Structure formats: C-alpha cells, structure tokens
Amino acid sequence: MFDFSVVTNWVNDLLTSVMPQWLATTIECVIVGALLLLGYTVLAMFYIMYERWVCAWFQCRRGPLRVGPWGLLQIFADVIKMLIKEVIDLWKSDKFLHKLAPYFVLVASVVVFACLPWGKGLQAIDFNIGIFFMTAVSSLGVVGILLAGWSSNSKYTMIGAMRSGAQMISYELSIGIAMLTIVCLAGTMSVTGLVEAQENGWFLFTGHIPAIIAFIIYVIAATAETNRGPFDLPEAEHELTAGYHTEYSGIHFGFFYLAEYLNLFIVSGIATLLFLGGWMPFHVPGWDGFNAVMDYIPSTIWFLGKAILVSFIIIWFKWSFPRVRIDQMLALEWRYLMPIGLFNLVLMAVIVSMGWHFAG
Numbered sequence: 001m002f003d004f005s006v007v008t009n010w011v012n013d014l015l016t017s018v019m020p021q022w023l024a025t026t027i028e029c030v031i032v033g034a035l036l037l038l039g040y041t042v043l044a045m046f047y048i049m050y051e052r053w054v055c056a057w058f059q060c061r062r063g064p065l066r067v068g069p070w071g072l073l074q075i076f077a078d079v080i081k082m083l084i085k086e087v088i089d090l091w092k093s094d095k096f097l098h099k100l101a102p103y104f105v106l107v108a109s110v111v112v113f114a115c116l117p118w119g120k121g122l123q124a125i126d127f128n129i130g131i132f133f134m135t136a137v138s139s140l141g142v143v144g145i146l147l148a149g150w151s152s153n154s155k156y157t158m159i160g161a162m163r164s165g166a167q168m169i170s171y172e173l174s175i176g177i178a179m180l181t182i183v184c185l186a187g188t189m190s191v192t193g194l195v196e197a198q199e200n201g202w203f204l205f206t207g208h209i210p211a212i213i214a215f216i217i218y219v220i221a222a223t224a225e226t227n228r229g230p231f232d233l234p235e236a237e238h239e240l241t242a243g244y245h246t247e248y249s250g251i252h253f254g255f256f257y258l259a260e261y262l263n264l265f266i267v268s269g270i271a272t273l274l275f276l277g278g279w280m281p282f283h284v285p286g287w288d289g290f291n292a293v294m295d296y297i298p299s300t301i302w303f304l305g306k307a308i309l310v311s312f313i314i315i316w317f318k319w320s321f322p323r324v325r326i327d328q329m330l331a332l333e334w335r336y337l338m339p340i341g342l343f344n345l346v347l348m349a350v351i352v353s354m355g356w357h358f359a360g
Helices: 005-018 021-058 074-084 095-115 130-138 141-151 155-186 191-196 208-225 250-275 288-296 299-318 326-354
Strands: none
Touching: 005 021, 021 074, 021 095, 021 250, 021 299, 074 250, 095 130, 095 141, 095 250, 130 155, 130 191, 141 155, 141 250, 155 191, 155 208, 155 250, 155 326, 191 250, 208 250, 208 299, 208 326, 250 299
C-alpha cells in the first residue's frame, strides 16, 4: 500500500533545500490549509447531492435532474445562488455576535476535518491525544449555535438554539463514552495509533460484543449530535421555521448549511477511524492472496468508502423514521444510551484486562 509520507517528505526536503526552515514551514501550512478547504468544499457539495439521490431512492423517485446531465450541475447552481444572495442585517439584533456565530460552527468543523486520517501517511494533525482533541474542538460548534439563536433576537431562533444546546451537550456524553470504549481496547488516543492497532482486524470485528454495542450507540448519538432526523428538533420546520438559523441569509446561511453536511462526513469519518480501521484495508487472516489484492486499493479510497457507507446509514435513519418529541429525544439519551454506554465501557475494560477480545 502506497505511503503518502514519501510525497510529503519530498515536498518538505525540496522546500527546506531552497529556503529557511521557518519559511518552508509557513508555505507547507498554507498548502495544507488550502487543500483542506478545497476538500471541505468538494465533499460538502458531494454530500448534498448524495443525500438528494439517497432520499429520492427511498421515496421511489429520480431526484434532481433538470440542471446539467443527470442533475450534476444542480449543486453548482445552488452555490452560485447562495453566494449572490443579500446578507440582511436584523433590527435590534446583536450584529457582531450574529455575524460571528457562523464562523464558530465552520471553524470547529474544519479543525476536526483536518484531524481525520485520510490515508497512510496522509494526515494534517496527529499527536498522542488526537481523539481527545477532536472531541474538545467539536464541542465548540454548540457555542456558535447558541450565539446564533441568542443574537438573532427571535423567539424561533432562541428556542431552536436552546433545543440544539441541550441535545448536543447530552449526546456528546454517549459519543465520548463510545470513544472511550474503543480507546480502552486500543490502549491509545493517537489517531495514527488507533488505525495501526487495527492492522490485524477492524475493531468492530475484533473488539467482541462491547465494540458492536459502542458502534450502535455512536451511530445513534452522532445522528442526534449533527441535528439530523429523526432528531432534528432544533430545526423543526412545522414549529420553528428553520430553528437557530431562521434569520440568516446569503453566505452566513451557507456556512451553517456547509457545516451541517460536513459534520455528517466528520462523524462518519470518526466512526471509520474507531470501528472500521480508518484507511486500513479489509484483511482476512490466512488469505494472503486476497489480502494482497486488498492492499492494491489506495488507502484514501478505503477511508472515503467506509465513511460514505456510514453516512448512508445515518441518512437512512433520517428518511425512515418520523421526528421524535423533545422529551423522547432526551429520554433516549439519559435513560438508555448513557447507562448502556457506561456499562459497556466497564464491560470492555473487563474483557481487555482478561484478554477475551480478538485484537492481536
């Protein structure tokens, strides 16, 4: 399997050979930042079309077809329309916080996006507490949502922001517990370490029953964390128009829209990292020929394919179940998911200490 560190090291050596170290580091940071923003934008556009196609398939219709061949240019038409829309200043709103809130949501999303392991040797940020860092940074998004609801000076946005805050803070606990369960199994919080620990088998298959339970809890909690149906109470159209971003227009609304779809990819990417081996190919012990064929598939294809598959499951939830009530949504977390997750964490600790799992 190709190691992208060969390319990154070559670029670093080339730059340091013709310029000072500080300037080379600055240029490398600019290049990485530009590539991340480009990937962020392209994936967001792909996910918007992806959900439209999946939704159409579930509803037995064909989806967007009118703009371009097979409707492929529809998303570009939407982007152009959003960019040329007027940004409206609200009367009696806190204008500074109102304009700042979308950037909180977007920056938190981009930083976590940068932490994902895109392939072998292809990762922008990696250190020994990578999972803890991702959890901490992703929590900043709720600050932007609360600011958006409060600063807009509208009862609809305020109710939507309060619902979103309660929902995201609640379900972050189950996500964190599911992550800790896998960290307990792997023995490391490093993103690279988690991927390498699954070289002989993905944790979903080698981590015994607690890994499967943790995966189910994570997928449910991640669906709620991203404010997607059936947990989209903060944006309940029949009650709150559009929830916390009702009063936003133009590019500021576009930032919320962009972050919402990329958060779907991010939670899917984290699930891929924790449970499905990250960029590791699918190997079967003893099947050397099959494993060699799997190694020919680029590591980036493995990671993106797994993440898109997990995203399909989350989209399936949205278009299969009706929206729950706010009390049902909170009861699911506090009465069921969190107690089960805590018991599952203790069970994983016992299994690891006794050596009953299959991870080698």
